[in-house]
Amino acid sequence: MASENDQKSSTVKASPTKSFFVDMLTRDIELEDAILDLLDNCIDGIQRTIKNSPPSDNPYEKFWAKLTFSSESFTIEDNCGGIPRDVAQDYAFRMGRPNNNVDNDLYTIGTYGIGMKRSIFKMGRASEVISKTEKDSFKVTIYPDWLTDDMNWDLPFELIEPDLKENGTSIKITDLHPSIINAFSSPQSILHNSLVSKISHYYSYIIHKGFTVSINEVKVTPEPLKLLWDGANQIDGQNIAPYLYEMEKDGVEIKLAIGFYRPTASEEEVDDEMAGNRRTSETAGWTIVCNDRVVLYCDKTRLTGWGEEKVPSYHPQFIAISGVVYFRSPDARKLPITTTKRGIDASSDIYLYVKDFMREGLKTFTSYTNKWKGNHVEEKQRAEKAQLVAPSELFARIPDDKWTKVKNKTSKSERKYIPSLPVPEPQNGEVSKKNIRFSRPLKEIKIVADYLFEDSDREPSEVGNECFEKILREAMQ
Numbered sequence: 001m002a003s004e005n006d007q008k009s010s011t012v013k014a015s016p017t018k019s020f021f022v023d024m025l026t027r028d029i030e031l032e033d034a035i036l037d038l039l040d041n042c043i044d045g046i047q048r049t050i051k052n053s054p055p056s057d058n059p060y061e062k063f064w065a066k067l068t069f070s071s072e073s074f075t076i077e078d079n080c081g082g083i084p085r086d087v088a089q090d091y092a093f094r095m096g097r098p099n100n101n102v103d104n105d106l107y108t109i110g111t112y113g114i115g116m117k118r119s120i121f122k123m124g125r126a127s128e129v130i131s132k133t134e135k136d137s138f139k140v141t142i143y144p145d146w147l148t149d150d151m152n153w154d155l156p157f158e159l160i161e162p163d164l165k166e167n168g169t170s171i172k173i174t175d176l177h178p179s180i181i182n183a184f185s186s187p188q189s190i191l192h193n194s195l196v197s198k199i200s201h202y203y204s205y206i207i208h209k210g211f212t213v214s215i216n217e218v219k220v221t222p223e224p225l226k227l228l229w230d231g232a233n234q235i236d237g238q239n240i241a242p243y244l245y246e247m248e249k250d251g252v253e254i255k256l257a258i259g260f261y262r263p264t265a266s267e268e269e270v271d272d273e274m275a276g277n278r279r280t281s282e283t284a285g286w287t288i289v290c291n292d293r294v295v296l297y298c299d300k301t302r303l304t305g306w307g308e309e310k311v312p313s314y315h316p317q318f319i320a321i322s323g324v325v326y327f328r329s330p331d332a333r334k335l336p337i338t339t340t341k342r343g344i345d346a347s348s349d350i351y352l353y354v355k356d357f358m359r360e361g362l363k364t365f366t367s368y369t370n371k372w373k374g375n376h377v378e379e380k381q382r383a384e385k386a387q388l389v390a391p392s393e394l395f396a397r398i399p400d401d402k403w404t405k406v407k408n409k410t411s412k413s414e415r416k417y418i419p420s421l422p423v424p425e426p427q428n429g430e431v432s433k434k435n436i437r438f439s440r441p442l443k444e445i446k447i448v449a450d451y452l453f454e455d456s457d458r459e460p461s462e463v464g465n466e467c468f469e470k471i472l473r474e475a476m477q
Contacts, residue, residue: 045080061210258323273316
């Protein structure tokens with residue numbers, strides 16, 4: 001019989017169960033984001049591989065990742081260098097990232113060390129991970145029984161003969177959950193099309209720099225952001241160019257660019273947007289990039305400064321405005337990202353700091369749009385003379401004497417470039433132009449457009465303007 005002292009010194013179990021851990025890990029992540037988490041691991045492998053390589057314009061060239069899924073399994077394969085043996089044994093398969101792991105200085109966006117495990121458990125109950133590096137190859141297997149054994153948290157680690165043709169990693173997930181089987185039921189399913197779209201957006205920066213991604217043997221093409229720059233065609237010191245800002249703060253490199261990626265919206269485009277006939281708004285708004293990964297795509301809400309601090313709320317008339325902010329740091333904990341890695345931590349100090357400049361940039365171009373609102377044809381002619389340039393290239397194109405140091409700031413690297421944008425010509429303090437607007441049947445507009453331009457799909461505003469110009473030329477003869 002146990003003594004009173006023995007009863008007082010007994011313990012209770014406080015260790016977590018695997019079912020609880022798995023349920024909590026996978027509850028708040030969507031399937032698509034779980035797949036993108038695995039793709040992020042491929043990028044981490046590249047970062048490991050090129051860590052000591054000289055700077056390059058295409059650092060991801062020759063690296064690839066192939067995603068394949070069906071109702072039986074999901075597989076992702078890459079040639080991104082593989083997982084080093086010490087990384088695999090010490091933390092890659094642990095439920096959390098230790099503070100002293102060897103990857104702490106990589107340009108990654110993972111901060112908690114749960115991405116790969118969460119993605120595997122989101123999709124199925126069994127998996128096989130094979131990885132090959134310059135030094136060795138290994139295999140780690142997760143069986144369904146492991147998920148119900150709360151006493152043993154270790155996974156079988158097996159050194160094997162090289163099974164992959166190139167240094168890289170292969171993850172195959174089987175015993176899929178019923179909901180996942182349904183999502184993977186067709187190679188050309190809604191999921192497939194959505195994944196292609198998301199990867200083309202969220203990995204556009206990396207794909208543009210050489211990385212190749214395919215889904216069920218369909219190659220993903222990037223949709224990189226480019227902004228209008230007319231530096232070679234200044235008129236009275238004015239030209240179409242982006243607002244730029246850059247600095248380094250607390251070990252984080254920051255670059256910001258916002259401008260126009262196309263001419264401003266015509267009245268017809270605004271009307272179509274307001275009527276629910278979407279045209280080109282998908283590319284407008286702010287995109288946030290952390291360590292080369294897009295974490296927020298074309299946002300048009302207060303999260304990125306729209307509708308606050310005297311910045312107007314997003315409206316279809318602003319469909320030509322697009323901006324991007326790059327954050328880069330070897331310490332992912334300093335990046336303003338959420339745990340899902342597909343969102344911004346709006347309370348982050350560094351993000352709140354940069355947001356002031358995001359709003360300043362927005363006001364620069366919303367104000368321009370309002371000034372040219374009644375002169376769309378002339379503004380379009382100006383914009384068409386400008387060239388589209390990747391934001392990352394624009395910083396080198398602006399001469400040093402055109403930059404402005406940010407006042408009352410301590411960082412010597414902090415500076416911004418505010419473009420001198422064109423303004424409509426005034427007369428006696430007022431714009432000397434008036435709108436001429438009338439409606440005609442679309443069929444008739446197309447007939448006139450074909451007659452004037454040999455193109456029946458021209459904008460009605462262009463057709464109306466050319467009609468006026470044609471009559472004006474005849475009247476002035």
